[in-house]
Amino acid sequence: MIPALKLGKYSSKEIEERAYQKLEILGLRDQALKPASKLSGGQQQRVAIARALINDPHIIMCDEPTGNLDSKNSAIVFDTFKDLTRSFGQTIIAVTHDEEFARNSDRVIEMRDGEIL
Template structure:
């Protein structure tokens, strides 16, 4: 298998009179097509690690390797380009823009990357919405959708630029049981059927049970012995 994401001696410390270390010397290799869940108690550093892996935060020390590239020397523009090209993000709260229609929300990252004409971007977005059963919602606004539909649209938006890796932060944390199960299956299928690498933070043991690998984080460190209570 091919390593697509690697954390090397990764540290994230918040400065202050009493510095707080959120991620403490983590080393981690993630393979293409893996579905990985990061778990741990509240405040353990799970989301902080995810944001570092997703190039949303910059480590205090250590490196993130993305698709074989050392990103530690990248400037802000290079990091933004790599996020657009190779990473997709799904959050607990979908963060769809209320003033935009569903299809315009999905087209936002496509337009930002700038590789498709507007006509081609529209067709691509509509095709993706159809694959995930929400094409009929394309001209609606997010407030007109159910919670499960909004999260499916958020997943479609994450896939808009055909990323190598999808990173999800508590993607089922705001959903009912049935909608959560649907999202869990979608993310699993992305890895197993489409070859995407999926890295998700979750508190939900049922969600984590679908993963190929579970990584416990306690006090900013990987803890193989940790199990949800």
């Protein structure tokens, strides 16, 4: 809820409702009141995505969104991003070394040593 509270665009009640809505999209509504230390790595990553979504940005930028995840949770994050782009028209820019993530993305720009390949 912190990003929405900082923005100050919505009441506290609206922010709480939006937080639960974003967690619902990511399959985490039932985990909302758990401390972060009690969540798995994949759940923590999806909470971070919910946090990024709460203010409905047009563009979401991610650095290694699947970097510390197993293949199952990587697939969940990737599928979530695909759903967000289709359902809400959000653009997601991700930097990744995950070849499968990149291969399945809509558009890939490959860089090496600061040069576009």
